Amino acid sequence: MIKQKVRVKSFKINDITVTGRSDQTLLEVAKEHDIFIPTLCYLEGLSCVGSCRLCLVEVKGARELVPACTSKIKEDMEVFTTSEKIDSHRKMILSMIFSERSHTCSVCEANGDCELQDKSVELQLDHSLVPYIDSRFAIDASHKNFVHDPNRCILCSRCVRVCNEIEGANAINIGGRGINSMIIHDMDEPWIDSQSCTSCGKCVYVCPTGALYEKEITKEDVTTKREIIRNLLKNRAENE
Amino acid sequence: MNKIRLATIWLDGCSGCHMSFLDMDERLIELAPYFDVLYSPYVDTKEFPENVDLTIVEGALSSDHDLEIIKKIRANSKLILALGDCAITGNISAMKNLYKSEAVLQRGYFELSDINKDNRYPSTVVPKLLDRVIPLHEAVKVDYFLPGCPTPADAIYEMIHALINGTIIDISKYTRFGK
Ligand code: SF4
Ligand code: SF4
Ligand code: SF4
Numbered sequence A: 001m002i003k004q005k006v007r008v009k010s011f012k013i014n015d016i017t018v019t020g021r022s023d024q025t026l027l028e029v030a031k032e033h034d035i036f037i038p039t040l041c042y043l044e045g046l047s048c049v050g051s052c053r054l055c056l057v058e059v060k061g062a063r064e065l066v067p068a069c070t071s072k073i074k075e076d077m078e079v080f081t082t083s084e085k086i087d088s089h090r091k092m093i094l095s096m097i098f099s100e101r102s103h104t105c106s107v108c109e110a111n112g113d114c115e116l117q118d119k120s121v122e123l124q125l126d127h128s129l130v131p132y133i134d135s136r137f138a139i140d141a142s143h144k145n146f147v148h149d150p151n152r153c154i155l156c157s158r159c160v161r162v163c164n165e166i167e168g169a170n171a172i173n174i175g176g177r178g179i180n181s182m183i184i185h186d187m188d189e190p191w192i193d194s195q196s197c198t199s200c201g202k203c204v205y206v207c208p209t210g211a212l213y214e215k216e217i218t219k220e221d222v223t224t225k226r227e228i229i230r231n232l233l234k235n236r237a238e239n240e
Numbered sequence B: 001m002n003k004i005r006l007a008t009i010w011l012d013g014c015s016g017c018h019m020s021f022l023d024m025d026e027r028l029i030e031l032a033p034y035f036d037v038l039y040s041p042y043v044d045t046k047e048f049p050e051n052v053d054l055t056i057v058e059g060a061l062s063s064d065h066d067l068e069i070i071k072k073i074r075a076n077s078k079l080i081l082a083l084g085d086c087a088i089t090g091n092i093s094a095m096k097n098l099y100k101s102e103a104v105l106q107r108g109y110f111e112l113s114d115i116n117k118d119n120r121y122p123s124t125v126v127p128k129l130l131d132r133v134i135p136l137h138e139a140v141k142v143d144y145f146l147p148g149c150p151t152p153a154d155a156i157y158e159m160i161h162a163l164i165n166g167t168i169i170d171i172s173k174y175t176r177f178g179k
């Protein structure tokens, strides 16, 4: 592979001058400078796909908001990470994520330990701005250790990426279309029948919501396992 | 001092949010002097009153009666506070939306019943179920939202306190969906 020459670029975020490498994304440079941008599908150590759109920021001169996690930096660009427009877009996006599936937190496995829930607090969304769609999907509890509940899935594809990029098993894909998309195992068979799944559990511990969870496990063990897997991702990212 | 004319109502919820209200314990005594409770499961008034300053609504809208009363509440109240996840998201009450009301009636009145001799749903006196359970703000304008299942007493207290004093609070410090 031909490596592109990496240069240093300087530009502005919220009127503060920052510098980054030309191969870095806006989000990465913002993080390095302690400028906070909300994210959901992004996970350090995995590729960036820009699927959730929560990290939208404003770039001066651009007609539309752009996702910070997939946008490369440019010399002299001027970026804004908060504004009335950005806040209202983020709230609308979060509302759409909530309304697409059934997020009945009070009876969810992930209640109190869910990144989607955390976003509602972070973005101060106290009610959905759009009506709920009331879709219902079958739960796959066939695997001996894990459960897949598409009713809580936000289609962030973290599970797909970790299984492909880190575990190398490539057992998960996104199947179906649009609003009815679901993650599927192999050729859309019950999880237990997947030939490629190694039962490593990485997908479960990168999932931000209650869509993937382990059966019969204590809260403490969930925390420990999640830390192990998230650290593994971080370390790999740093060593790259 | 003019007392705040308060109403509270329990629609399609489990009453847990009203219980949480009582869980404010001794703080209720602190709040009591500010309020005139006109209508509530806590008092015995039959008709929803007029000129209400604040109505606190627990529960989602599930029946034609709920829909009718929430419109009356809106017309008669200066402010509406949606209390708890059922009022705000539909929550547990709206889980039947995934199966539709018909399936729920079928199950309740036919499949699980031994004594439904004339094989009909009750259709008089009891309110008719809507096709979809909806949160309050899908039917009327709601002024304040206080999520939680049930909303913690601390969150209710802070919210009421802020309303009395005319201050603004960040409720996400005290509660969230599912709390
Ligand atoms: S996945 Fe998160 S937001 Fe969705 S129901 Fe579960 S706890 Fe609530
Ligand atoms: S358990 Fe491991 S191998 Fe199986 S689907 Fe999840 S990440 Fe892939
Ligand atoms: S199962 Fe979890 S990790 Fe996978 S796409 Fe859905 S929400 Fe994301």
Ligand code: FES
Pocket: A038, A039, A040, A041, A042, A049, A050, A051, A052, A053, A054, A055, A056, A067, A068, A069, A070
């Ligand atoms: S974090 Fe950037 S699009 Fe999801």
